[in-house]
Amino acid sequence: MRLLSGQRAWLLQRITAVYVGVYVILALGFFVLAAPADHAAWLGVVGHPVVGLLTAVFVLLLLLHAWIGLRDVVMDYVHAPGTRLLVFVLAAGGLILTGLWAFFILIRAGLA
Numbered sequence: 044m045r046l047l048s049g050q051r052a053w054l055l056q057r058i059t060a061v062y063v064g065v066y067v068i069l070a071l072g073f074f075v076l077a078a079p080a081d082h083a084a085w086l087g088v089v090g091h092p093v094v095g096l097l098t099a100v101f102v103l104l105l106l107l108h109a110w111i112g113l114r115d116v117v118m119d120y121v122h123a124p125g126t127r128l129l130v131f132v133l134a135a136g137g138l139i140l141t142g143l144w145a146f147f148i149l150i151r152a153g154l155a
Contacts (some may be wrong), residue, residue, distance in 0.1 A: 052111050059108035066101045089152040102145040106138050112140075 079085040088094055113134045121127045 052115070056108060059104040059111075063101060063108060064095065070111045086152050086155045088154055089149065092153070095135050095149050095153050099146065099149055102142060102149070106142045110135070110138055 079088055089098065114131070115133070117127060117130050121130055
């Protein structure tokens with residue numbers, strides 16, 4: 044946890060926010076201007092190696108951004124050590140499962 048404390052965590056939070064924000068704006072722009080007509084077209088877009096890689100980086104950075112934010116809030120407001128540990132374990136487990144689910148979807152879209 045020491046690696047993500049203080050100014051490092053603050054800077055990493057801002058860097059991840061920039062990538063996530065740019066990705067969301069570009070994705071929204073794409074889907075507004077050239078929305079895929081059906082599921083097969085969507086798979087074609089997401090299955091492209093560049094889009095898949097950019098999306099995988101997005102998922103990874105979004106989960107890291109969420110972890111840093113949750114960790115800071117829990118450290119500030121949950122004072123009992125046992126409860127803090129439980130919240131950390133549940134949050135980390137939820138984020139890991141969400142990330143695995145997202146990567147599974149990206150891999151399946153890339154193989155389709």
